[in-house]
Amino acid sequence: MPSPVQDASISLTSLPWALLFTVVGEVVALAMLVRLVRRGGSAAVTLNWAFIILLAPWLGLLLYYLLPHEISRRRLRRRQRRLAWIEPTIGVVEGITVPVTSSDAVNRVLRTFDPDAVVGGNALEILDSGTRMLDAMRAAIGEARQFVHLQTYIFRPDAAGREVLDLLASAARRGLEVRLLYDSFGSWSLKNRHLEGLRAAGGRAAAFMPLLWRHRPF
Numbered sequence: 001m002p003s004p005v006q007d008a009s010i011s012l013t014s015l016p017w018a019l020l021f022t023v024v025g026e027v028v029a030l031a032m033l034v035r036l037v038r039r040g041g042s043a044a045v046t047l048n049w050a051f052i053i054l055l056a057p058w059l060g061l062l063l064y065y066l067l068p069h070e071i072s073r074r075r076l077r078r079r080q081r082r083l084a085w086i087e088p089t090i091g092v093v094e095g096i097t098v099p100v101t102s103s104d105a106v107n108r109v110l111r112t113f114d115p116d117a118v119v120g121g122n123a124l125e126i127l128d129s130g131t132r133m134l135d136a137m138r139a140a141i142g143e144a145r146q147f148v149h150l151q152t153y154i155f156r157p158d159a160a161g162r163e164v165l166d167l168l169a170s171a172a173r174r175g176l177e178v179r180l181l182y183d184s185f186g187s188w189s190l191k192n193r194h195l196e197g198l199r200a201a202g203g204r205a206a207a208f209m210p211l212l213w214r215h216r217p218f
Contacts, residue, residue, distance in 0.1 A: 025057035032061060044209060047185070134160055141167045147177035153186040157194040165194065169201040178203035184210045 032053055036046050053060035127133040141148050141164075148171045155161055172178040180198065182190060184207040195205045 028061065029053045029057035032064070044185075130160070134163070137164060138167065141171050144171055144176055147179070149177075149179050149181075151181045153183045155180075155182045155187040155190050157190055161190070162194075165198055168203055169198045172198065172201035172203035180205040181208055182206075183208050 033050055036049055036053075039046075049060070049064060052063065125136070127136055137150075148168060150164075150168065155164075157165075168178050168180060178198070178201075180195075180203065182205070187207070198205055
């Protein structure tokens with residue numbers, strides 16, 4: 001049976017190797033994060049890989065090189081080539097890069113993303129300020145007769161955000177179908193308590209790609 005002194009010497013001898021293994025793993029993980037950011041691509045995919053590699057550097061690196069993430073990158077490059085023809089339809093109006101004012105050009109851009117997106121009665125308007133956007137939302141929600149569908153990346157529960165929620169709740173109380181879709185990461189400050197009034201009025205609200213540690217831990 002080894003003595004306590006022998007046990008201690010064994011632990012002290014193995015400690016530098018474990019420490020070195022951990023430090024090297026973190027350094028490699030940081031270098032990999034720089035590569036991930038420079039590579040570009042989907043923000044959600046980059047964020048997921050960053051968390052995996054930081055939490056478990058060696059396992060994360062192994063999974064990164066084993067899983068077929070290159071397939072997604074090839075698909076992205078093919079999509080970029082397919083959309084390259086849109087560039088000639090872009091112009092500069094008052095310092096803002098926008099599609100040229102041609103219904104044919106706008107239709108071509110929309111059909112690239114959804115062949116069935118362009119139907120009769122639709123119009124496209126560029127809102128270049130928060131004030132114009134809020135005014136347009138007030139008018140659109142107030143004039144709606146059947147439904148109000150709002151999809152957004154950033155939704156903050158500030159004064160403007162609370163006003164929009166009140167407008168949506170009012171529309172739901174009028175009997176309209178009201179649905180709000182917001183991004184879980186981009187709308188980080190939006191909590192369930194801010195949506196209680198909308199849901200109580202009969203409206204629906206849901207987070208797109210809910211963050212695992214907020215909604216479905218483990």
